[in-house]
Amino acid sequence: DGGITQSPKYLFRKEGQNVTLSCEQNLNHDAMYWYRQDPGQGLRLIYYSQIVNDFQKGDIAEGYSVSREKKESFPLTVTSAQKNPTAFYLCASSIGYGGNQPQHFGDGTRLSIL
Amino acid sequence: SQKIEQNSEALNIQEGKTATLTCNYTNYSPAYLQWYRQDPGRGPVFLLLIRENEKEKRKERLKVTFDTTLKQSLFHITASQPADSATYLCALLNAGNNRKLIWGLGTSLAVNP
Numbered sequence: 586d587g588g589i590t591q592s593p594k595y596l597f598r599k600e601g602q603n604v605t606l607s608c609e610q611n612l613n614h615d616a617m618y619w620y621r622q623d624p625g626q627g628l629r630l631i632y633y634s635q636i637v638n639d640f641q642k643g644d645i646a647e648g649y650s651v652s653r654e655k656k657e658s659f660p661l662t663v664t665s666a667q668k669n670p671t672a673f674y675l676c677a678s679s680i681g682y683g684g685n686q687p688q689h690f691g692d693g694t695r696l697s698i699l
Numbered sequence: 700s701q702k703i704e705q706n707s708e709a710l711n712i713q714e715g716k717t718a719t720l721t722c723n724y725t726n727y728s729p730a731y732l733q734w735y736r737q738d739p740g741r742g743p744v745f746l747l748l749i750r751e752n753e754k755e756k757r758k759e760r761l762k763v764t765f766d767t768t769l770k771q772s773l774f775h776i777t778a779s780q781p782a783d784s785a786t787y788l789c790a791l792l793n794a795g796n797n798r799k800l801i802w803g804l805g806t807s808l809a810v811n812p
Contacts, residue, residue: 630799644799685730693740
């Protein structure tokens with residue numbers, strides 16, 4: 586079955602540590618996205634990629650980094666510069682970039698601080 | 700200021716009834732509006748997309764309306780079932796807004812047997 590796989594499901598970060606969240610899709614989608622979901626807030630866009638080897642900052646990119654070296658993979662690194670990293674992180678993809686395209690989501694990674 | 704608002708209070712309805720969820724927006728000119736379902740601890744699942752020039756869209760027991768005069772979209776689930784219990788999110792694409800989706804906070808729906 587085609588879909589998006591995020592791993593791990595739960596992740597713990599120590600102070601001063603960088604951690605990387607994995608996102609893999611086998612839908613052959615060009616566009617991929619990273620969102621952060623916090624209680625009482627809508628999904629907020631961290632980074633997006635319209636096509637392989639390209640990515641753009643979203644609304645809350647500070648303290649995060651991404652790469653898009655392969656079409657199917659879009660890992661997110663939460664750096665030590667992100668002072669409030671505890672959240673539910675969601676990766677999504679769509680056939681093309683744009684709000685007229687349905688987005689397909691993974692089941693998220695919940696990041697907590699030790 | 701720009702806002703997208705969904706019912707903040709949970710909606711509780713009896714099985715078999717029609718659930719109606721609301722998405723209101725302010726100071727946006729949406730070209731498209733999407734509805735998603737999200738279960739606890741899971742990612743959202745796409746349900747329906749409606750364009751600004753469409754008044755209504757249906758899919759099985761689901762129906763979405765889009766009223767650009769009222770600046771509102773309504774999402775209906777007919778013959779609701781306990782399995783429909785979830786949080787429902789609306790998201791809009793603002794015309795000219797770099798094609799990014801803007802998300803509501805969601806409305807929690809509980810269908811009681």
